[in-house]
Amino acid sequence: MxxxxxxxxxxxxxxxxxxxxxxxxxxxxxxxxxxxxxxxASSDATSSLRDDKVVLAARDDAASFVASLGAIRGAHLEAALLHIRRQQPDLQADDLQLARAILSR
Structure with missing residues (x-):
């Protein structure tokens, strides 16, 4: 058994x-x-902005924003987010997704 x-x-x-x-x-x-x-989706959204000076200037701010999970918002990042949203008004991505896309370029 x-x-x-x-x-x-x-x-x-x-x-x-x-x-x-x-x-x-x-x-x-x-x-x-x-x-x-x-x-x-967020990478496709910023693919046309890869060489954009406003977006390139926001890389350090985007890194701080992502590392702090949105707590640190620099002026360059704010300008880049506004610029991206003006260029692509139909974009459905939040600030953190766009900041990650800026870093992944």
Missing amino acids: YPVRLFTLTALLLTGGSAMATSFVGTTDAIGNSLAGTAE
Whole structure:
């Protein structure tokens, strides 16, 4: 009777472990895909502004803004965000997404 219990316990452990791994993979895939979509949208939005002097001048401010999760807002970043939104009024990105896009250029 002991080998049957051991076999059953082993089967349960293996099944439970694979279910958790599948759930984890599904969750990380969903998060990764949503972040990739956000990055792609904000990157596309600023692709035409890569050589723009206003945007280039805002890189240091954008880095501070991203690192502080929006607490530090420099004048160059404010000017760049305003400039980007004037250039692309239909843009649906928040300030943090745009700051990350400025840094990723």
